[in-house]
Amino acid sequence: MSEEILRVENMTKRFPGVIALDRVSFDLRRGEVHALVGENGAGKSTLMKILSGVYQPDEGAIYLKGQPVVFHNPIEAQRAGISIIYQELNLMPHLTVAQNIFIGREPLKKGGSIDDKKMSEDAAAILSQLHVDIDPDVPVYMLPLSKRQMVEIAKALSYQAEVFIMDEPTSSLTESEIEELFKVIHRLRDRGVGIIYISHRLEELKYIADRVTVLRDGRYVSTDEYQSVTIDEIVRKMVGRPLEEKFPPRTSTPTNKKILEVRNITRVGVLHDISFDLYQGEILGIAGLVGAGRTELARAIFGADPKDEGEIFLFGEKVNIFSPTDAIRAGIGYLPEDRKLAGLALEMLLTENITLANTEEVSNSLGIISNKKEKQVAEQYVKELDIRTPSVFQVVKNLSGGNQQKTVLAKWLFRKAKVLIFDEPTRGIDVGAKYAIHKLIDSLAKNGVGIIMISSELPEILGMTDRILVLHEGRLVGILQTKETNQEEILNYATGLTSNASKKTGVTL
Amino acid sequence: MAEAISQAEKVKYMMQKFIPVAALIALFFAFSLVTDKFFTIQNILTIALQTSTLAFMGIGVTYAIITGGIDLSIGSVVALSGVVAGLAVRVGIPVLIGFLLALLAGIACGAVNGVMVTKLHLPPFIATLGMMQIARGIALYVTGARAIAGLPDEFGILGNGALFRTTTTLPNGRVVTQFPGIPYPVIIMIIVAVVFDFVLKHTRLGRFTYAVGSNQEAARLSGLNVNKVKVIAYTISGGLAGLTGIVTMSRIVTAQPNAGVAYELDAIATAVIGGTSLMGGSGTISGTMIGAFIIGVLRNGLNMQGVSYFIQQVIIGLVIIAAVAVDQLRKREA
Numbered sequence: 001m002s003e004e005i006l007r008v009e010n011m012t013k014r015f016p017g018v019i020a021l022d023r024v025s026f027d028l029r030r031g032e033v034h035a036l037v038g039e040n041g042a043g044k045s046t047l048m049k050i051l052s053g054v055y056q057p058d059e060g061a062i063y064l065k066g067q068p069v070v071f072h073n074p075i076e077a078q079r080a081g082i083s084i085i086y087q088e089l090n091l092m093p094h095l096t097v098a099q100n101i102f103i104g105r106e107p108l109k110k111g112g113s114i115d116d117k118k119m120s121e122d123a124a125a126i127l128s129q130l131h132v133d134i135d136p137d138v139p140v141y142m143l144p145l146s147k148r149q150m151v152e153i154a155k156a157l158s159y160q161a162e163v164f165i166m167d168e169p170t171s172s173l174t175e176s177e178i179e180e181l182f183k184v185i186h187r188l189r190d191r192g193v194g195i196i197y198i199s200h201r202l203e204e205l206k207y208i209a210d211r212v213t214v215l216r217d218g219r220y221v222s223t224d225e226y227q228s229v230t231i232d233e234i235v236r237k238m239v240g241r242p243l244e245e246k247f248p249p250r251t252s253t254p255t256n257k258k259i260l261e262v263r264n265i266t267r268v269g270v271l272h273d274i275s276f277d278l279y280q281g282e283i284l285g286i287a288g289l290v291g292a293g294r295t296e297l298a299r300a301i302f303g304a305d306p307k308d309e310g311e312i313f314l315f316g317e318k319v320n321i322f323s324p325t326d327a328i329r330a331g332i333g334y335l336p337e338d339r340k341l342a343g344l345a346l347e348m349l350l351t352e353n354i355t356l357a358n359t360e361e362v363s364n365s366l367g368i369i370s371n372k373k374e375k376q377v378a379e380q381y382v383k384e385l386d387i388r389t390p391s392v393f394q395v396v397k398n399l400s401g402g403n404q405q406k407t408v409l410a411k412w413l414f415r416k417a418k419v420l421i422f423d424e425p426t427r428g429i430d431v432g433a434k435y436a437i438h439k440l441i442d443s444l445a446k447n448g449v450g451i452i453m454i455s456s457e458l459p460e461i462l463g464m465t466d467r468i469l470v471l472h473e474g475r476l477v478g479i480l481q482t483k484e485t486n487q488e489e490i491l492n493y494a495t496g497l498t499s500n501a502s503k504k505t506g507v508t509l
Numbered sequence: 510m511a512e513a514i515s516q517a518e519k520v521k522y523m524m525q526k527f528i529p530v531a532a533l534i535a536l537f538f539a540f541s542l543v544t545d546k547f548f549t550i551q552n553i554l555t556i557a558l559q560t561s562t563l564a565f566m567g568i569g570v571t572y573a574i575i576t577g578g579i580d581l582s583i584g585s586v587v588a589l590s591g592v593v594a595g596l597a598v599r600v601g602i603p604v605l606i607g608f609l610l611a612l613l614a615g616i617a618c619g620a621v622n623g624v625m626v627t628k629l630h631l632p633p634f635i636a637t638l639g640m641m642q643i644a645r646g647i648a649l650y651v652t653g654a655r656a657i658a659g660l661p662d663e664f665g666i667l668g669n670g671a672l673f674r675t676t677t678t679l680p681n682g683r684v685v686t687q688f689p690g691i692p693y694p695v696i697i698m699i700i701v702a703v704v705f706d707f708v709l710k711h712t713r714l715g716r717f718t719y720a721v722g723s724n725q726e727a728a729r730l731s732g733l734n735v736n737k738v739k740v741i742a743y744t745i746s747g748g749l750a751g752l753t754g755i756v757t758m759s760r761i762v763t764a765q766p767n768a769g770v771a772y773e774l775d776a777i778a779t780a781v782i783g784g785t786s787l788m789g790g791s792g793t794i795s796g797t798m799i800g801a802f803i804i805g806v807l808r809n810g811l812n813m814q815g816v817s818y819f820i821q822q823v824i825i826g827l828v829i830i831a832a833v834a835v836d837q838l839r840k841r842e843a
Contacts, residue, residue, distance in 0.1 A: 323729075342724075342726045343727055345790070347790050352720075356720055356728070356731045357732050359713045363713050369712060369713060
């Protein structure tokens with residue numbers, strides 16, 4: 001057994017309303033690739049952010065080569081030899097490869113000016129250690145993503161990093177690029193570097209992982225030699241828990257009346273030929289891992305992103321959707337994943353946000369908004385949806401997450417949307433408010449609104465929906481009946497291990 | 510908890526309103542103390558007259574800024590539209606029609622700005638910087654860089670006339686002005702301010718203007734035609750710059766292609782002093798009016814004190830910085 005390089009003990013991190021990490025322990029040895037797996041929200045990213053100095057833990061300790069260390073910021077972690085390769089790379093696109101690698105540490109000439117020649121040579125030396133062919137003098141923006149990743153790795157190496165953290169490094173790479181990345185990872189491992197490898201793609205672990213640790217709901221579950229576990233076992237450990245969250249009883253059942261038909265939606269490189277139907281009274285779930293294309297599908301249907309192909313039928317009639325305006329006119333509403341970024345005008349009032357998509361209703365033919373009508377509308381929805389606010393004239397920024405979500409919902413109810421797409425409807429919302437929102441979703445379905453619900457939380461998908469579309473890398477890989485499936489099966493589809501929807505249309509009842 | 514936040518918000522909101530108003534009142538008070546002739550009807554009307562053009566431009570640029578943009582072409586559009594009016598009247602077109610053409614020229618420049626921002630996806634800074642050069646260049650080219658003088662007296666009525674001017678003739682035949690009247694530009698200013706304040710506060714267009722500046726993506730996903738809102742905002746800015754051109758040239762009864770240099774910066778200053786955020790999403794016409802009057806009163810009062818124009822510039826610069834610095838401090842505390 002090789003020497004331990006990094007150890008984390010009893011790491012705990014709380015955020016308002018959630019415990020992101022609950023006494024997690026973890027260790028990394030020299031010359032190993034230690035895979036860290038878990039569902040979305042299991043705590044992987046939080047742990048990584050603590051290790052790289054972005055977050056400070058509330059409790060627990062980090063030992064680097066046996067010595068306790070505390071990182072107040074990412075620079076300290078990097079100096080200590082821990083480098084993180086993020087999913088979104090942190091390079092300055094207009095600087096050259098060499099300038100990026102040595103940013104802030106440029107070799108100087110005697111007069112104090114930058115020694116470009118030396119910098120370039122040093123960069124080339126590091127890159128050649130990785131056996132990658134990159135010109136150190138080209139600007140980074142000219143490189144494909146996979147090469148930029150290599151630049152990040154080279155930069156980390158130049159810091160003499162002994163611990164590498166890779167967060168979903170293969171998520172945007174092609175197969176041959178992945179192969180090259182794995183070769184580089186092997187080389188790093190052979191040099192005695194310890195690598196923490198986070199990935200949703202369980203199938204790729206067999207090429208690189210020495211050990212695998214599973215996290216679930218912020219807690220440590222297990223650490224195993226990769227050789228001694230099967231993927232099935234890993235998946236079971238990732239899912240683990242019984243359905244402990246309570247969901248309101250469903251009061252509607254799907255009818256056979258089609259509300260929405262989506263046909264062959266394609267956005268080159270993002271969504272591939274996706275077709276499905278939505279029935280009245282139904283709640284249709286969309287499951288998939290990060291990057292599977294769930295949000296992209298919702299946005300394509302809603303007209304928020306352009307689509308290259310595909311048709312949408314509402315109540316049997318074809319609707320042409322080129323923009324959100326078209327979709328809204330047709331009766332579709334979208335509650336985005338990121339309420340603050342895309343759902344609400346945070347600095348504006350509750351009243352103004354509720355009526356934003358339907359100001360016609362509260363204004364006269366001259367376009368003058370009636371404050372009285374607007375107030376009435378807002379009061380009605382505040383009551384109906386139980387939005388907790390001191391006044392309807394509250395600035396939305398000051399409402400809690402649950403009440404903000406209800407505000408977005410009120411906007412679409414006031415617009416009388418016939419199809420609502422909920423994208424992560426309860427993300428960042430506390431348990432009580434979650435229940436209330438689930439209840440609202442159910443009663444909407446009962447009242448005949450077609451509901452599509454995207455969620456990363458499988459219990460939510462299983463607890464609320466009638467059928468589940470599972471996406472994997474932009475493809476519809478399965479349509480499952482909620483009653484007949486379970487988390488293991490959904491994860492098997494979502495990780496690309498199985499597929500039942502490869503038939504041409506993918507439409508099943 | 511939420512109640513407390515709301516109270517704090519209210520206080521914050523009041524402060525935001527209150528500080529510029531208090532500053533304006535303090536200025537009035539201070540100048541009244543040091544100068545006898547400052548606080549007279551005559552002088553207050555003069556201040557209002559001097560402030561009117563600043564207010565037109567400030568109101569226009571406030572719309573552009575609320576959407577998250579900027580309009581750097583204002584000063585050049587002032588010159589171009591004034592030149593259009595002058596040329597039109599000189600070739601025999603009636604003054605009223607000439608003024609309308611000038612207004613249209615301003616509106617057209619603004620609309621082009623809007624189209625450049627939305628359809629060509631240019632940053633507003635760049636689009637309007639380009640328009641600044643283009644409009645100025647055209648104004649200079651068509652006039653050969655010479656002022657158009659010798660315009661009929663009617664050309665000057667708008668800028669120099671006044672409503673309710675009362676005069677009496679003394680027994681000795683001398684004509685004495687009893688009440689100088691309210692200058693037409695001041696009346697127009699009041700109308701413009703009221704109308705554009707109403708539009709911003711009470712109409713769908715106003716609501717959309719704030720929504721686009723506050724969160725463009727949320728506005729788009731709520732079905733708003735973001736491009737249309739922006740084009741309208743720039744058109745308003747251009748149109749009011751056109752109006753400024755008409756009033757300015759009418760006052761001197763001359764169309765001056767060199768007029769209006771750097772006026773856009775004064776306009777932006779009025780908006781910013783009045784609490785409009787350059788980040789977009791917030792700002793009011795009442796704030797901009799107060800901003801305009803702060804600058805107007807400062808200039809007038811300092812002039813009466815015989816303070817050099819250059820020092821005035823320094824002082825106005827300090828006011829702009831102080832206004833925004835106070836705003837920033839307040840935000841950080843919150």
